[in-house]
Amino acid sequence: AKSNNVFSKGLLALLAQDDIDEDVWDEIEENLLMSDLGADPAMELVERLKERVTVEGTRDTETVREMLREELIAMVDPEMDRRLAATRKDDKPAVMMVVGVNGVGKTTTVGKLARVLVAEDRKVILGAADTFRAAAAEQLTTWGERVGVNTVRSDQEGADPASVAFSAVEEGINEESDVVLVDTAGRLHSKANLMEELGKVKRVTEKQAEVGEVLLVIDATTGQNGLAQAKVFTEAVNVTGIVLTKLDGTAKGGIVVAIQRQLGVPVKLIGLGEGADDLAPFEAEAFVDALLAS
Amino acid sequence: MFNTLTERLSSTFKNLRGKGRLTEADIDATAREIRRALLDADVAVPAVRQFIKQVKERALGQEVSEALNPGQQVVKIVQSELEEILGGETRKINLAKNPPTVIMLVGLQGAGKTTLAGKLSQHLKQEGHAPMLIAADLQRPNAVKQLQVNGERAGVHVYAPHPGVSSEHEDPTGDPVEVATSGMEEAKKRQHDIVIIDTAGRLGVDQELMQQASDIRAATNPDEVLFVIDAMIGQDAVATAQAFNEGVGFTGVVLSKMDGDARGGAALSVKYITGKPIMFASTGESLKDFEVFHPDRMASRILDMGDVMSLIEQA
Ligand SMILES: Nc1nc2c(ncn2[C@@H]2O[C@H](COP(=O)(O)OP(=O)(O)OP(=O)(O)O)[C@@H](O)[C@H]2O)c(=O)[nH]1
Ligand SMILES: Nc1nc2c(ncn2[C@@H]2O[C@H](COP(=O)(O)OP(=O)(O)OP(=O)(O)O)[C@@H](O)[C@H]2O)c(=O)[nH]1
Ligand SMILES: [Mg+2]
């Protein structure tokens, strides 16, 4: 079955030999690739490990394992600022937009995030700016009721998403809410018209208040396409943080390593299930340990 | 650093050009670039390993062609091997001898099942069938409503005795297995010749939900169980395909969100892991965005082959 353990065959075999065989390093690289780390980071890591093994002259499995863990943690960068902008500013609510491709968990994340904020005694309003997908507004409203907050939505199917977002923030201002969470429709980054529409949602919303946080949701099962997603969404709406969802499955979500490195956008939250409480802060070390575990 | 396979192969071809025979080193160099392209396309690592091995073996044993130079020859081999694996025998939906034909949809959360239910029903209706949809996802908020809207758009009947989780019902109402079973009765009574069962998204590691899917299958004895998988999925395609194949058992695969720019290596992975045919591609959010799967196009897409073929013509 699945063998994500980097040391299952590779290093043990390697360290039993006098000659470090190219095939063995290849196997280690393959094991890293299996967590969706991507070819460049995986090759780079193996090169660095090779170098360190030579320089430090170590042959001890535990030591090499610890080296790899260190290198990975450095790559994920525990020092990044992963705080959320969730407090009122200039006498207006903090506005957060949640964006991403189809089906990754945006609406669910909005619900979970509202739960966390409500638990911290903040007053929250949801904006249903997905006016496109069948029953999307109903889904968000259900989440709102589940966590006890109001949802601003349009009664018309296919209403202008920007104007729904605008109204939600307007209501947030009137009600003196702490946070307005705007859910948006799933869209593939390769569709220019839909990305343009998203840009408009943000611009129109900002006529009311600054959008302080744009969270891009990435599904942990996503492969190398995740990097393209992150690039295009960042260009369109200046993403400030990543939410890595569905980490409760077998996927490791390694693509976020390349996203963080190339775009400098930190992963801020992780999704661990379909329930309201299944949201947690991202922690570099725990992420790396999960990535290295079989 | 070259980024696309085309760029990388053209630099490899430069070295190969003019040689009459392919040496092992030449094959290795080409194979390395192809391996990288497959990995960038998210083809599962074990599948890549096996595939490259096969290509190398075939390339080495190959007689030297008059018409093609050695580099071209390797690429030709790669393309035909890929097409062969992706294609296999193509077939249409199995129709039951005694209607209704039952089609059950399964897959991870957000893969595109409910949307596909609408698409399939519209497609089958246009082919002269009288499909009915069964709302057996009672768990994801407003999944039933979503299916009802899709059914309305397709103009097909939706059997939805329970609303599932919604603003009015915080806890799931009803039992999915029971809904599927009574839906079968309803379909017979109303004389529908095809039944499509939408199920909740579930993870491969979720034993309880996997059992539920298996129970729905046992209760309805479907003619097709279609595994819906997102074309953007990476290496997890292996574990997931395995889990669904063992947990529910599927008869065919639908690759969704093919309208994006993901290379879709998962197609190769799932075929490699399960041997099950890829039957359809889902290509957008509207009900008409649905087509029969084309192995040749998929092979080109995974390898960026459109460009590679023009490269061969130049070489
Ligand atoms: N296992 C698991 N499932 C999740 C998680 N987050 C969301 N889901 C499920 O994924 C599916 C899609 O979630 P949504 O929140 O509707 O995704 P979305 O991005 O809003 O989808 P669209 O609006 O259609 O683009 C649902 O079945 C959710 O219950 C998670 O962290 N883990
Ligand atoms: N671009 C694109 N979007 C799609 C396609 N198929 C489905 N979607 C979108 O993907 C999202 C999830 O689709 P659903 O049909 O709700 O997926 P599901 O598998 O039923 O999800 P759960 O029931 O939550 O597990 C929705 O936003 C759909 O509109 C496709 O082929 N292309
Ligand atoms: Mg949504």
Ligand SMILES: [Mg+2]
């Ligand atoms: Mg569904």
